[in-house]
Structures are given as structure tokens and as C-alpha cells.
Amino acid sequence: MKYVVVIGDGMVDKPLKELDGETPLQRAKTPNMDFIAKNGSCGMLKTVPQGMEPGSDVANLSIMGYDPKKYYTGRGPLEAASIGAGLEKNDVAFRCNLITNENGILADFNASHITTTEASQLIETLNQSFSRYGKFYLGTSYRHLFVYNDRNASLLKSTPPHDVVGEPIQEHLLKGNNDTLKHLADDLNQLMYKSSDILEKQSLNEKRVESGKNPANMIWLWGQGPKPQLPPFKEEYNLKGATITGVDLIKGIGTYLGLTNIHVPGATGYYDTDYCGKAEYALKALEDHDLVFIHVEAPDEAGHAGDIQEKIKAIERIDRRILRKLREKLPAIDDYALAVLPDHPTPIDIRTHTSDPIPYAVYTPGCEADKTEAYSEVSVLNSFKNNSNEIMEGYKFLKFFIEYGKCAKKS
Structure with missing residues (x-):
């Protein structure tokens, strides 16, 4: 079984008057994200615990399966x-x-x-x-x-x-x-x-x-x-994992967890990052790894800059250049599960992070779908409310995703 988690940093937003009340994620053309949402399972995730600063450090530590309240000591030591x-x-x-x-x-x-x-x-x-x-x-x-x-x-x-x-x-x-x-x-x-x-x-x-x-x-x-003390990923999840990112923070978390930090030559951590290269290197990594985190910083940078069009472009590039390639190639590799989510919101109007819950979508062939209409803040939240679900704590997401993927083997 192979697992891929695609993280669009700061990808979700608030409705904007410049987009007639839509968010950049709603306005963007994202057929692959929408496929995952329609044919998989969606929900809401609280990646930043109450009382903690809504940084990418805290949020990504959560997504990678570690409780920030227990393990977080600061952003600097993670990058170190x-x-x-x-x-x-x-x-x-x-x-x-x-x-x-x-x-x-x-x-x-x-x-x-x-x-x-x-x-x-x-x-x-x-x-x-x-x-x-x-x-x-x-x-x-x-x-x-x-x-x-x-x-x-x-x-x-x-x-x-x-x-x-x-x-x-x-x-x-x-x-x-x-x-x-x-x-x-x-x-x-x-x-x-x-x-x-x-x-x-x-x-x-x-x-x-x-x-x-x-x-x-x-x-x-x-x-x-100071230096954090994080138990190795392999011991916690019994999977060999890897990270692909252009950001030292994410590489630092990976280093402490014992993940393989895979270098993609064109990964810049900015708008011009090599999206296609990230997908290609991820597929290659899955030959001898069980799980890969693909992190893309570009939407977050656009949010900080207050640049609506760049944020839409970044979201569309994640969809077209990463998720489409993964959807095309993963079936030939093995049974697989694919997830897409942001780490936190970075709303255009305030140009910084918030700690609001974020929408996730996960897909694996053969699992029952919850029929969410599309992958967006509004669609996932509406589906979430209709199903009377509870907001999941961020650090519990990875175990949920791993268990979710096992339904492919049962079907």
C-alpha cells in the first residue's frame, strides 16, 4: 500500500468581493481535487490546537502525525x-x-x-x-x-x-x-x-x-x-516515509522524524517551484517508500502577498501538475491512497495565517464515497455538516488516512 499526502500551504481562504464572494480555491479550476472529493471522503481538521500560534510549523507537525502540544518547541529548531x-x-x-x-x-x-x-x-x-x-x-x-x-x-x-x-x-x-x-x-x-x-x-x-x-x-x-524530542516516524507508524518540499522548515521536521528528505532541483518554495518535478520525484520515491508528503509553499506566499491571481494559479498548478500526474501513475505502482489538504488558511484580506479548521479530502479506489460536490471550503463544510461529523484533531489525521487506505485491500 502506498500513501501520498499533498499539502497546499495556506491554500484555503475566505470569500472575496473581488471574486464575487468566492474563495480562490472555489474560483480555481481543480478537476483532480474535485475528483478526490467526489469519489473519496472529506472532513474538517483542526491543525492548530487552541492557544497555539497558527504557523506552518505547528500545522505541518500536526499533519505529519505529531501532537504539537506535546512535541512543539519552536520553529527555529525545526529548521535547524x-x-x-x-x-x-x-x-x-x-x-x-x-x-x-x-x-x-x-x-x-x-x-x-x-x-x-x-x-x-x-x-x-x-x-x-x-x-x-x-x-x-x-x-x-x-x-x-x-x-x-x-x-x-x-x-x-x-x-x-x-x-x-x-x-x-x-x-x-x-x-x-x-x-x-x-x-x-x-x-x-x-x-x-x-x-x-x-x-x-x-x-x-x-x-x-x-x-x-x-x-x-x-x-x-x-x-x-530548543531542540525538540520527536519519536521516529517509522516507530510510530510502521511506514517508511519521505518529504518533498522547497522549505527548510518541512525538511527539518522530516529530519527529526527520520523521513527521507528528497531533493528536487527546481523546488524553490516560491511561485516558480517545479510542480511537475515534485510529482515525478514522489512517484520515484514510492518505489522504496510507503508514504510521501508533497508540500507546496506557493499558495501561502501568494496569501502573504495579498495576490489573488497568483494564489489561484498556484492552486491550479498543484491540481494540474501534481495531482493529475499522481492520479495517472499511482494505479500502476500499487494499491494507493491520496490526500489533499492545506496546513492552515492564509486569507488574502489579512495576509497572514489563521487557526480556522481546514478541509481535507482523501481517496483510494474501492472505498465508499461521501459524495461531496467539489473540493472547496464551502462544499466540504456543507458535506461535513450534513453528515454531522466532528472536527478531527490535526495530529489524528495521519492515522485516520492510513486506516482509510486499507479499505482498498478489503474491497
């Missing part, structure tokens, strides 16, 4: 595993964005999606200038890592930069709730401001401005935490 930053007992890993500081305003949380090649020069400069603070690690594009050797830093309050674009930087810096933590926060906030002094003067940023791009002229520290 994927980029080779080994964490010691007292280390705290921060997510380190390269952002654009415009006269004290957080103008751009990704510095016009700076390339990894450009970013590598800036990360090297930061390590040369601020070695007394800790160590910076190169990630991908604007997403990097900073490791600080003081476990107290995990107790600071930090803010995701994509939540405060256009707002004063001073209002959203690191904060502590006692004298020790306030002193620690002040020290790290000074590091962020000092980074602006250094990065602003880099010739690379001068060239970016000349070419009409935003400079990567400051770092932003957030999403911190």
Missing part, C-alpha cells in the same frame, strides 16, 4: 535540523529573516525574495561582525537561522515578521516578562538594529536598490526554541 545546525543542550535556534527596514518600518518580510546566493554573502558578513552573539546559518532565500547559547531566550515573546508588514519595527521587537528576560531581549534587539547598520552599507544591497528591488538591510529574529 534541515540546514545542519546541530543544537547543544542550552542552544536556542531563532528563525532569522532578512527583511527590509524602511525608516523604522518593516517594509518587506522577505526583501523582495532575495536569492540564496545573495543571502550567503550577507550571512557571511553577519558572522564576521557578530560572532560574540552567536552563529548565523544560511538557509534558503530570506529564511535563515541564528543560534544563541542561552536557553532563557526560548522564553522571549517574538513576532512573525509577515504579520507586521507596514508597521513600526520598534513595536514588535523581542520582549521578556521579567528583568532577566528583558535584559536578554534588549541585547538581541540591539543585535537586530546593529545588523541594519552593517547590511545597509553592503554593495549587494546598493545594487538591489538600483535595480528596483528591496534591500535586505536588517535581520528579524523570531520563532525560537
Whole structure:
């Protein structure tokens, strides 16, 4: 039996007046998602537990079958595993964005999606200038890592930069709730401001401005935490699993779980990611793996940018270039089960994540269908209400999906 989980990051949304009251998912042409919904089983999933921040870290940890309330320690340490930053007992890993500081305003949380090649020069400069603070690690594009050797830093309050674009930087810096933590926060906030002094003067940023791009002229520290302790996926689910993604966060979760992180050369974590390549590599991986998670970041990036058309295009590309190929090729490989879902909503109108329940659809040949009309927020929710179902806790989804797939063997 083979299992494939396709995750369209931030894919679901709210009705938009620009789309005559439809969501991007409703407006998009998604015949393959609709097939899965009509011929499979659909429901609602709560991937972000009550009281937790609605981040991709928490939500994807849930989808991969692990309770965030039990295992989550922060976003930074999850990414650390994927980029080779080994964490010691007292280390705290921060997510380190390269952002654009415009006269004290957080103008751009990704510095016009700076390339990894450009970013590598800036990360090297930061390590040369601020070695007394800790160590910076190169990630991908604007997403990097900073490791600080003081476990107290995990107790600071930090803010995701994509939540405060256009707002004063001073209002959203690191904060502590006692004298020790306030002193620690002040020290790290000074590091962020000092980074602006250094990065602003880099010739690379001068060239970016000349070419009409935003400079990567400051770092932003957030999403911190110590190394998590996660039981191996193989022991929990008795399946050999793999991940396909262009995002270090998902690779990091995979590393901690003992999943195979499969490198797809064109996987960028942006609009231009190689959708077809992800499908092809997934099919190849299934030759010696039981389950593959395919993660696509593009819809989430479009949600953060408030770009309706790019979000629709990303959803349609997932459907046409990934799901269609999977539907065509999976029957020749083995008995299979296929799932499609987002990790969390990223509504266009607020440009950030929410913790609202998300719709899922699962399909395996031979299983009874619940006759949901299409895969969309509205159709799945209506079917869900009609069937008087309960919202499933996110971390329970994977076991449900694995059990669901077994009906193919019984039929």
C-alpha cells in the first residue's frame, strides 16, 4: 500500500468581493481535487490546537502525525535540523529573516525574495561582525537561522515578521516578562538594529536598490526554541516515509522524524517551484517508500502577498501538475491512497495565517464515497455538516488516512 499526502500551504481562504464572494480555491479550476472529493471522503481538521500560534510549523507537525502540544518547541529548531545546525543542550535556534527596514518600518518580510546566493554573502558578513552573539546559518532565500547559547531566550515573546508588514519595527521587537528576560531581549534587539547598520552599507544591497528591488538591510529574529524530542516516524507508524518540499522548515521536521528528505532541483518554495518535478520525484520515491508528503509553499506566499491571481494559479498548478500526474501513475505502482489538504488558511484580506479548521479530502479506489460536490471550503463544510461529523484533531489525521487506505485491500 502506498500513501501520498499533498499539502497546499495556506491554500484555503475566505470569500472575496473581488471574486464575487468566492474563495480562490472555489474560483480555481481543480478537476483532480474535485475528483478526490467526489469519489473519496472529506472532513474538517483542526491543525492548530487552541492557544497555539497558527504557523506552518505547528500545522505541518500536526499533519505529519505529531501532537504539537506535546512535541512543539519552536520553529527555529525545526529548521535547524534541515540546514545542519546541530543544537547543544542550552542552544536556542531563532528563525532569522532578512527583511527590509524602511525608516523604522518593516517594509518587506522577505526583501523582495532575495536569492540564496545573495543571502550567503550577507550571512557571511553577519558572522564576521557578530560572532560574540552567536552563529548565523544560511538557509534558503530570506529564511535563515541564528543560534544563541542561552536557553532563557526560548522564553522571549517574538513576532512573525509577515504579520507586521507596514508597521513600526520598534513595536514588535523581542520582549521578556521579567528583568532577566528583558535584559536578554534588549541585547538581541540591539543585535537586530546593529545588523541594519552593517547590511545597509553592503554593495549587494546598493545594487538591489538600483535595480528596483528591496534591500535586505536588517535581520528579524523570531520563532525560537530548543531542540525538540520527536519519536521516529517509522516507530510510530510502521511506514517508511519521505518529504518533498522547497522549505527548510518541512525538511527539518522530516529530519527529526527520520523521513527521507528528497531533493528536487527546481523546488524553490516560491511561485516558480517545479510542480511537475515534485510529482515525478514522489512517484520515484514510492518505489522504496510507503508514504510521501508533497508540500507546496506557493499558495501561502501568494496569501502573504495579498495576490489573488497568483494564489489561484498556484492552486491550479498543484491540481494540474501534481495531482493529475499522481492520479495517472499511482494505479500502476500499487494499491494507493491520496490526500489533499492545506496546513492552515492564509486569507488574502489579512495576509497572514489563521487557526480556522481546514478541509481535507482523501481517496483510494474501492472505498465508499461521501459524495461531496467539489473540493472547496464551502462544499466540504456543507458535506461535513450534513453528515454531522466532528472536527478531527490535526495530529489524528495521519492515522485516520492510513486506516482509510486499507479499505482498498478489503474491497
